[in-house]
Amino acid sequence: MSTTETPAGVPSFELDRNALRHLADAQINVELDTGDMILNLGPQHPATHGTLRLVVRLDGERVLAADPVIGYMHRGYEKLTEVRTYPQITTLINRIDWLSSFANEVPFINAAEKLMGIEAPPRATYIRTILTELSRISTFILFLGEMGLQVGALTPAFYGFRDREHVLNLIEGATGGRFHPNFNRIGGLKDDLPWGWVSETRSVMKMMLDSCDQFEDLVAGNEIFHARTKGIGVIPGDIGTAYGVSGSNIRASGVDWDLRRDGEPYLAYPDLDFKVWTHADGDSFARYWVRLQETRESVRMVLQLLDGLPSGPVMAKVPRIIKVPEGEAWVETENPLGQMGYYVVSKGATGPFRCKIRSASFSNVSILPWLLRGVYVPDVVTILASLYFILGDIDR
Amino acid sequence: MPDETPEPSDAEAPAAGDAPAPAEAEPEPEPEPEPDPRHVELLARLDATLGDAVIEHADALGNLVVRIRNDAWGRFAEVAKSDLECDYLSFVSGIDWAPAPKEGGDDGGSDTSSPVQPTEMTFGAAGSGGRFQVFAHVQSTTKLWGLTVKVDVDEADPAVASWVSVYPGADWHERETWEMYGVRFDGHPSLRHLYLPAEFEGHPLRKDFPLLARVVKPWPGLVDVEAMPEEASASEPTSAEDATEEPAAVTEGGGA
Numbered sequence: 001m002s003t004t005e006t007p008a009g010v011p012s013f014e015l016d017r018n019a020l021r022h023l024a025d026a027q028i029n030v031e032l033d034t035g036d037m038i039l040n041l042g043p044q045h046p047a048t049h050g051t052l053r054l055v056v057r058l059d060g061e062r063v064l065a066a067d068p069v070i071g072y073m074h075r076g077y078e079k080l081t082e083v084r085t086y087p088q089i090t091t092l093i094n095r096i097d098w099l100s101s102f103a104n105e106v107p108f109i110n111a112a113e114k115l116m117g118i119e120a121p122p123r124a125t126y127i128r129t130i131l132t133e134l135s136r137i138s139t140f141i142l143f144l145g146e147m148g149l150q151v152g153a154l155t156p157a158f159y160g161f162r163d164r165e166h167v168l169n170l171i172e173g174a175t176g177g178r179f180h181p182n183f184n185r186i187g188g189l190k191d192d193l194p195w196g197w198v199s200e201t202r203s204v205m206k207m208m209l210d211s212c213d214q215f216e217d218l219v220a221g222n223e224i225f226h227a228r229t230k231g232i233g234v235i236p237g238d239i240g241t242a243y244g245v246s247g248s249n250i251r252a253s254g255v256d257w258d259l260r261r262d263g264e265p266y267l268a269y270p271d272l273d274f275k276v277w278t279h280a281d282g283d284s285f286a287r288y289w290v291r292l293q294e295t296r297e298s299v300r301m302v303l304q305l306l307d308g309l310p311s312g313p314v315m316a317k318v319p320r321i322i323k324v325p326e327g328e329a330w331v332e333t334e335n336p337l338g339q340m341g342y343y344v345v346s347k348g349a350t351g352p353f354r355c356k357i358r359s360a361s362f363s364n365v366s367i368l369p370w371l372l373r374g375v376y377v378p379d380v381v382t383i384l385a386s387l388y389f390i391l392g393d394i395d396r
Numbered sequence: 397m398p399d400e401t402p403e404p405s406d407a408e409a410p411a412a413g414d415a416p417a418p419a420e421a422e423p424e425p426e427p428e429p430e431p432d433p434r435h436v437e438l439l440a441r442l443d444a445t446l447g448d449a450v451i452e453h454a455d456a457l458g459n460l461v462v463r464i465r466n467d468a469w470g471r472f473a474e475v476a477k478s479d480l481e482c483d484y485l486s487f488v489s490g491i492d493w494a495p496a497p498k499e500g501g502d503d504g505g506s507d508t509s510s511p512v513q514p515t516e517m518t519f520g521a522a523g524s525g526g527r528f529q530v531f532a533h534v535q536s537t538t539k540l541w542g543l544t545v546k547v548d549v550d551e552a553d554p555a556v557a558s559w560v561s562v563y564p565g566a567d568w569h570e571r572e573t574w575e576m577y578g579v580r581f582d583g584h585p586s587l588r589h590l591y592l593p594a595e596f597e598g599h600p601l602r603k604d605f606p607l608l609a610r611v612v613k614p615w616p617g618l619v620d621v622e623a624m625p626e627e628a629s630a631s632e633p634t635s636a637e638d639a640t641e642e643p644a645a646v647t648e649g650g651g652a
Contacts, residue, residue: 071591078576079600082496083510083607114457241484241537242477243565250537257484257537264458328456328521330533330544332486341486343533343544345520351511353496358487358533366568395591 036064041380051391052365056372056380063380066372068365073395081355086112086186086322089355094180096359097393099142100135100336102171105184108355110266111331111344112186115324124188124314129268130201130305131171131183133298137208138167139336140295143388144215147288150385151228156219163211166204173197186322188315198306205299212296220285220292229284233371233383236282243370244363247338249387252290253282259334266333271308274301284386291388323350337361337393357396361389434541435460438480445475456521460543463522469530469547470557470583477562482534482542488559488569490577491529491546493517494603527551530579532559532569549579558583576601 042053051072057064077096081089093108094101106128113120120128145160168178174193175181183190219225235245237253250257258276260269277293279286324346332341338360345354364387372380438460442450449468454461464472476482496513517527525548535542549556558581559566570581571590578599581587589596598605 071589074591076600079607085511238483239564242563244485244487244563245565246484255537257540262537262540326518328459328461330456330459339486341533343487343489343531345491347514347518349511349513351513353513354491356487356489356531362568363485363487363565366565370564 039377052384052389052394054368054372054380054384056377058377061376063372063375063377066369066380068368070365070394073391075392075396077396078355078357081352081357083351085350086324086352089351090184091180091182093357094182095392096357096396097335097337097340097361097390098179099139099390101177101179102131102175102181102183103135103333103335104340105182106132106267107331107333107335107340108342108344109184109186110333111329111342112322112324114329114331115327115344115346116186116318116322117325118187118316118318120188121313121316122310123192123312124316126268126305126309127174127189127193127314128184129272130302130309131174131181132267133302133305134167134171134201136298136336137295137302138164138171140291140298141167141208141211143291144212144219144288144295147382147385147388148219148225150381151225153219153222153225156215159211159214159218163208166207170197170201170204173200185315185318187318188313192314198309201302201306205302208299209296212292212299216292220289226285228379228382229288229386230281231283232379233284233375233386234282235367235371239370240282240367243367245338245367246360246363247334247336248290248294249287249338249364251276251278252286254278254280259332259339263332263334266331268305268308272301272304274304284382287386287388321350323348324352332358335360337388337390338364359393359396361391361393362396365389365394431455432458432460434539435543438541438543441479442475445479446472452522454521454523456544461521461546462543463524463546463548466547466549466556470559472545472547473559473562473566476534476545480534480536480543481539482536484535484537484542485559485563485565485569486533486535486542488530488532488566488573490573490579490601491520491524491531492527492577492601492603493519493524493529494527496603497606522546524548528554528577528579530556530573530577532566534563553580554578555580555582557581560584575599578602 037058039056039058040053041056042051053069053072054066055069056066075095077092080092084092089108090105093104096104141164142160145156145158145163148154148156148160171181172178174197175183175190177183235249235253237250237255240250240253241255245253246257256276256278260274261276274297277290277297279290326346326348328343328345330341330343332339339358340360341358343354343356343358344352347353368384368387371383375383432455435455439450439453439462442462446464446468449465449471450462451465452463495515495517524546528549528551529546530549531544531546533542533544547556554577556579558570560570560581561583567584568590570584571587573579574581574584574587575589575592575596576599588594592600
């Protein structure tokens with residue numbers, strides 16, 4: 001069933017979930033005869049990663065219905081893009097998915113460049129790809145630690161924050177900002193890489209591989225973690241796609257679909273040799289496992305990119321005032337949290353006429369009412385954690 | 397197939413699936429280099445299932461955009477999921493094509509640096525029958541294709557069929573579109589506010605809904621209308637139209 005084996009000598013810790021479920025049902029319905037109870041999770045709750053509120057109706061420990069209430073962080077970005085110019089908008093979209101801001105900038109800048117017919121120089125494309133993958137690594141390393149926290153293990157979270165900091169230092173070194181680089185320009189990048197950055201990145205990448213091994217031992221190989229995540233929160237592939245679940249979440253449900261490989265070619269991904277990881281189970285553990293493998297894959301990609309980094313300018317010739325010709329462009333990219341897309345409608349002005357922001361977490365979370373039906377309250381927390389969403393990416 | 401369905405000019409689409417359609421279609425004027433074979437295949441399948449419900453189609457920088465009749469919107473979802481094999485719903489949203497109110501215009505008080513959009517109503521790819529449109533993007537995770545579909549909705553009573561029964565993920569997207577544009581989705585299980593408080597009035601993404609933040613407090617950038625000294629000297633022309641204008645590039649707009 002799963003792709004990891006129990007180490008030799010350790011007894012199997014697989015729980016028979018169905019048997020447990022019957023037992024619990026019998027007690028709730030016959031002995032206690034509880035009525036339904038409405039429980040508010042959030043909007044401020046340690047397990048919800050921000051201001052997501054979940055209204056769950058409970059029968060004993062079982063969730064009968066869950067209704068996510070969002071909008072506590074709605075900033076109206078789609079309206080704001082209509083009164084800003086293209087260069088100003090990158091500042092806004094940095095703050096959609098704030099854990100991987102650089103990756104947010106790329107599709108928007110790509111859309112503007114596509115409409116203007118500008119192509120960034122090869123060196124800029126490579127650096128963009130490196131920084132996008134570094135955002136992915138930093139996002140996932142944090143997840144790999146934080147997921148442990150959600151099942152009650154405090155230690156991995158500290159390791160996650162500690163190891164992520166190395167990657168953030170790299171991003172800060174290149175762009176000047178840990179979280180909001182605002183480094184992309186239409187036609188290229190603001191600056192070239194600083195001296196010594198490439199060798200520093202190589203050594204950090206080695207540390208990240210060690211970090212992945214550590215999380216594999218500490219979290220993914222832990223029996224309690226298995227008991228809390230295996231068979232919990234199963235998303236079948238076809239239901240996931242109909243809800244628009246994307247990214248690692250859908251690949252953990254066996255859907256072999258990665259826009260870096262399968263979408264319109266963008267950045268330097270066509271030049272790279274990488275594997276798209278999938279897992280057949282679709283449960284919380286599969287989502288953890290896929291992200292663990294993808295972190296390693298991203299490290300390999302960064303090393304390939306550093307080897308092939310071309311020389312040359314990082315900025316194409318662009319007019320001083322960015323005016324984008326009339327037209328429509330749809331650009332989608334594989335962001336750490338899933339498919340991110342911008343549908344930009346331009347009418348020839350300095351700013352877009354309409355910019356639809358398709359963010360990954362919004363659709364990933366929209367499956368919750370379906371997914372949480374029938375699970376136990378403690379599992380709600382692990383399911384939320386394994387879906388891995390960012391509130392800014394839901395509310396925009 | 398009774399058909400004024402635009403087929404991507406028959407010379408370029410020889411093996412488009414089913415035989416009868418392409419001959420009598422009126423000639424498409426655009427001499428595109430060569431259409432994406434995925435677009436040809438998608439259009440052929442659409443033609444076979446929806447027939448003349450497809451009003452227009454366009455290639456927007458590599459993305460296929462089709463516009464369909466309002467009464468075919470619900471059926472389109474079923475066709476997309478089965479015949480087009482688009483199992484993945486990316487988004488559903490709306491567009492208001494009304495010209496944007498002139499920010500920072502004569503009465504001022506607002507942001508002069510915000511882009512000036514054209515004052516007449518023009519429509520984007522595949523056209524529009526009026527002010528409001530709903531558009532959506534569906535994709536296939538197996539065939540690796542996708543298309544954007546647009547539908548005109550009535551301005552006075554904007555309404556269209558819901559996709560929730562086919563794509564359950566449309567639920568939140570339709571609630572958002574309803575709240576932001578006031579488009580009703582018939583058949584949606586519970587059309588209520590998603591982001592905004594339940595008592596909120598108005599539809600914020602409509603072009604005539606003011607951006608309240610700018611009304612309440614003037615844009616701080618307005619204070620510095622004078623060009624910076626080095627900006628005034630560095631007036632090297634960058635593109636043909638801009639060369640004639642005054643150097644204060646910040647206030648330079650798009651139209652007019």
